[in-house]
Amino acid sequence: MSIVNILIQSTLVALYLFLAICIGLLFMGIARKVTARIQNRVGPPIYQNFIDVGKLLAKKTNIKHNWIFDFAPLFALAGVLLALAYLPMGGYKMLSGTGDLILLLYIIAIPALGFALGSGASANPNAGVGVMRALTLMLSYEMPFLLVLLALMIFYNTASLSTLLEKQMSFAWGIVALPISALAADIALQGMMMEKPFDIPIAPHEIASGPLVEFGGKYLGMLMLYSAGSVVLETTLFVDLFLGGGVVLNPATYGVVAYVVNYLVWFALIFVVWMIAVFINAVFPRFRIEQAFKFYWKWPTVIAAIGLAQAYIMSVFLGVIP
């Protein structure tokens, strides 16, 4: 690969990442508006989150507690961008050819760990409690989610996301082939995005936004960019795993047109996935953390296990090879 080629590729990746963050901020604004309308309020305009981030990043007074505090915005933003770069968006593979699903799974942990470090360094007890809840919640939803991933990897016989997209395009979307797993994955997604009833770690009325409690100014602004990135990350993960990544036209035959169309389809699909989460969020109260743990290790795990059994039977006993 020549230098020019590498430069073009990395510019494209940078563009995709920038767009992803913008889409994330837009989605957060839409969520606020939709939630407000459901609850019969007027709500802020949908571009409100852009204004918020701009204001926070431009603030003159920023305070921090110590140098470990800085880990949070740095690792969170860099980590979420790295994770996004490993996730195909609208069929554009970016780096996903050079790392697979397991790598992605562990890259997703980088921003979370950085965020946890920074908030832990704030010496506010609320932050510690919040991170404890976030990690417990993670242990909860990962149980069904890992079983779902396993079902996909066993059925499609690959751990590579780009190969997974190709196989979904040629065979059938994951949601058609493994509908039970898709259901479990969507329930797990609600916890992964920390939307109600699983917004336990950030519970504003109990623990003052938990891990976020001490962050302000540029720190909060960067963490908002991080959460915008993770909205896109999590919805895209679901779309890539079960909805074929929004790939409807084969780029090999249709060229640039395919990329544009696929991008639009991908956008529509992540919007649908995000809206499902927002609707559930708007009408549910909050679980306690131990209830969330029991819930996740009970029903979604059973559903995911049935999905895994289905994938196993289809792949091993029936010999379905996508």
Add this chain to the structure above:
Amino acid sequence: MEILGIFGIFVLVPLIGSVIAYLFRKYAVAVAAIFAAVPSIALYPFYDTNVSRIINIGVKLNLTLDPTTWFFMLMLDTLAFSALLFAIPYIKKAQGNFATLILVALAGANGVLMARDFLSLYIFWEMMSWATYLLILRKSGEYARRYLLFGVLSAYFIIMGIGIVYYYTGSFLYSATTGIPMSGWFWILLFLVLGFGVKMAVVPLHVWAPYAYCAEQPFVAFLSGGLSKLGTFGILMAMYSIAGISILQGFGTFRGVSLFGYPFALLGAITAFIGTVLAIFQDDLRKLLAYSSIGQLGYVMVGLGLGTSLALGGAIFHAFNHAFFKSLLFLGAGAVIYRTGKYKISEMGGLGYKMPFTFLFVLFAIFALAGIPITSGFISKWMLYEAAIAKKFVFIAPLMLIASVGAFLYCFRILYGVFLGQLSEEHKDVKEAPAPMLAAMFILMLPLVIFSIVPGWILGWISKILVSMGLKPLEYSTFAYYSPIGNANMLIMWIAFMLLFMVSMIIFMMKKARVVDQLDNYLAGEAPTQVQLHAAHNFYKPLKDTWAPVLKYSINRAYEKFSQFFVEGFKEIRKMYTENPQDYAAYMGIAFLIFVLVGWWLL
């Protein structure tokens, strides 16, 4: 070089050093560190040597230095050196004793690695085991007894295995194993794997570990990181060198994995899960690390059981990573304990601001433990997962994966409880750990960074081991590694991460920030001006409450009940000493009758 010379460097030098170091009294540990440095530096020229010689002293003995031995020696000798370097300021009382015993354990360990016959294996194994016992005894007699009980059990298992081999072949050599029937192989391998499995602390033989790992931290770093790898080495040799892949396949296969290995792989996955869950709820820093160690060695056991190239390579690599990051964690814990004198996580807090270098080293070890891709800890876990998933093992893979999520929980418990959160009043004057301690930790951190950027180097060494055992080599290039179902390229990941980190750095640097006191906190409009609370006590309480019905069962307590049963039983038996001669006469009569009846039946 002649094998006896190599034997001299790696076994006799530490042994002689152990005597000399003892004489130096107050400087014993420093002198011992020099003697430990000799083999760990002398090792490098022997890369890629393959010398072996059979020595006949009535029985045939065999000493060998090959890539397998070299690889494990690299781990153990580096760890021993770092542990002794760390111990220079740490060990205050009876220095000579400590230095001598560590060097004897090192000599024993090197001997075990070089032995290619059961007799010298057993001698060196016992040498290492007894030195370990005495080192634990320095801390507590009770803990040492628990170790001893399982150490003896392990030795019995190994002796049984050796006995069966000798019965069939009449030789102690590893290579002379022709003519053993399959049933014989089954018992030999079972006894050897269980015997070495005790050292690896595989559930349910793990009970000694949480007690033994409460001994002095530099030694524990060597024990947990280094000596437990002798268990890995033993199982590796027993299954893939002494028996070999064809005999393992002879037990029947399940998707290309030996039916003998599969149960042990499953046991390893269960060990990983149990170790992790128990680690989450510990408040004693040393016990937390001990259970975590049990869990991580469970991963190694999975790889050893599965025995495909990828799995076995992953197991060896994970053993290597575990050696370094777990020793680093134990040394970090040692530095904290040395400075504060506390070992309960909930009593510390905020030490990261006072001990920044220790914090960074521990943070890096924790990245490796949790499997964050910027360390080599990720690569070995990746290999093990992909090996299990590629073979479609639906019980082993999820257990390993969920255990690794659980690892995040206890990792953060260490980071938050010890290094972050509020700094308490009594720790206001805590200083950074002394220079030798930091140097020791730095040495241990290096391989974790280097092999995450250039995994090709270490995968090359591991591949050589696998080829020498008759397996396929690993698929890798300098920066990337491949499995049947996926691949990952570390160079691209590192460059992308660095670039994106710079992007967030630029956004971050645009505005300056002012530093405020740790108690200048947002309190949601509460009345007090400050809240002095380090929220680390009983950290995962909600989770613990949820797990309570399961946690009430304890293997440890089961063993204790079992031993209690015998104690009670012996008490009953003791009642037969009634001090009445007529009773004794009656016993003799009954015994005579039994002898006569049994003898008559036998004849």
